[in-house]
Ligand SMILES: Nc1nc2c(ncn2[C@@H]2O[C@H](COP(=O)(O)OP(=O)(O)O)[C@@H](O)[C@H]2O)c(=O)[nH]1
């Protein structure tokens with residue numbers, strides 16, 4: 518970033534850097550949307566594989582209570598209109614142990630996440646289950662152990678079971694106790710899956726297909742606000758506005774993708790500028806980003822994170838309420854949100 522003779526931040530360059538950030542983030546996200554997510558479900562009949570998938574996604578995508586023998590082959594299902602996510606449902610452990618078909622092995626190899634389900638209301642980690650687990654972990658280590666039906670057992674039993682699993686598999690695999698009946702701990706399981714997918718550059722793609730987008734949006738907003746705050750702490754005067762803007766651009770595009778509301782580059786730019794001006798109040802944008810030699814940080818940590826959070830929550834509000842986003846509607850939403858805050862305080 519260069520400054521001109523009057524040590525004035527170059528607004529033209531600023532706009533250009535927003536454009537660049539926009540292009541870059543958009544390319545990243547578009548690359549995600551091209552991908553496919555494979556999730557393998559392993560576990561005995563009735564352990565709750567279908568119920569768990571339904572809970573994770575927030576809607577009925579798999580049939581619950583399919584009888585043993587009804588699923589002969591690996592059940593593959595894609596979500597309606599959501600053909601980027603493929604669940605691979607194994608019919609039962611016996612079948613896996615007996616028929617190590619190339620097809621099955623290939624699925625495990627390619628799976629992004631393997632959910633290995635155990636029944637807290639039954640025998641946890643039986644010999645059958647151990648054998649199966651050991652085979653799978655030689656193929657793919659991206660396994661999450663899901664201890665389902667915890668609504669049907671006591672807290673001390675769940676603890677004993679969890680420890681028993683750990684003794685057998687070590688500490689490299691997450692163990693998530695859940696109930697697909699009452700929804701207990703499903704959020705945590707979803708987060709674990711999302712974090713694994715994030716490393717693979719597939720988390721945004723996955724989040725798009727979730728029924729309840731609000732918790733995901735909140736997580737992203739808080740993450741972006743935290744990151745912006747960390748940059749705001751930087752001792753480099755004037756150097757912080759660009760990376761903060763880049764975080765805000767990234768957040769805007771992610772939220773737009775999540776809620777399926779495409780945002781143009783110009784709109785994104787105007788929204789960000791409106792946010793900055795709105796938060797700073799009297800000062801005009803140009804003055805805000807003026808370079809003051811030795812003047813310390815221009816944007817403090819608190820301002821950077823508050824601005825990013827305000828922008829995120831306002832955009833989320835607009836998407837959830839089908840409000841067309843422009844600088845004016847954004848300002849109105851800021852007012853609505855700050856009134857809501859005052860009332861609830
Ligand atoms: N108590 C209890 N029952 C569950 C839970 N999850 C699933 N079930 C029940 O277990 C049965 C089998 O569930 P399903 O999802 O079809 O298992 P799958 O064969 O592994 O796909 C159904 O009757 C579900 O209602 C749970 O967390 N707690």
Ligand SMILES: [Mg+2]
Nearest residue numbers: 566567580583
């Ligand atoms: Mg099933």
